[in-house]
Amino acid sequence: MITVQNTIHASIDKVWQFWTLPKHIQNWNIAIDTWYTASVENDLKVGGKFKYKMLKKDKSLSFDFEGIYTKIENLSLIEYKLLDNRTGKVSFEKNENQxxxxxxxxxxKEDSESMQQEWCQTVIDNFKKYIEAF
Incomplete structure (x- = not known):
């Protein structure tokens, strides 16, 4: 299991909204600056699907990051299962105004764990920069 983390200086309501609304996800969901999130579908409910269309800026490569939500606890937890059956979860821990x-x-298995951790840490760091600048 890989773990990434960051502390966001914003209210839990704002953090939840910016993490889950497609119009915001497209702006922060970037792991490498030569890629971008072209589109986002997000049905935030148990059994709901999500799909992020990732595209290389020169349009030479693309892939879909998609799965199904398996557990949602409003303002605190999102669990999911990807199409390849890998699982993940995102927890939100409120502490005063952060x-x-x-x-x-x-x-x-195809990519090194350290590289995947770096990519995902970059995404969560981009989220922090995006929301705190808003």
């Missing part, structure tokens, strides 16, 4: 976000997920 929220610690922790994401745990099963890595793919």
């Amino acid at each position: 929220v610690t976000i922790t994401e745990d997920f099963e890595p793919v």
Whole structure:
């Protein structure tokens, strides 16, 4: 299991909204600056599907990051299962006027765990920069 984490200086309501609304996800869901999130579908409920269309800026490569939500606890927990059956969860821990976000997920076997951890840490760091600048 890989774990990434960051503390966001914002209210839990704002953090939850920016983490789950497609119009915001497209702006922070970036692991490498040569890629971007072209589109987002997000049906935030147990059994609901999510799909992030990832595209290389030169349009030479793309992939879909998609899965199904398996558990939702409003303002505190999101658990999911990806199409390849890997699982993950994102927890939101409120502490006064800040929220610690922790994401745990099963890595793919094709890429090194350290590289996957770096990519996901970059995404969560981008989320922090995006929301705190808003």
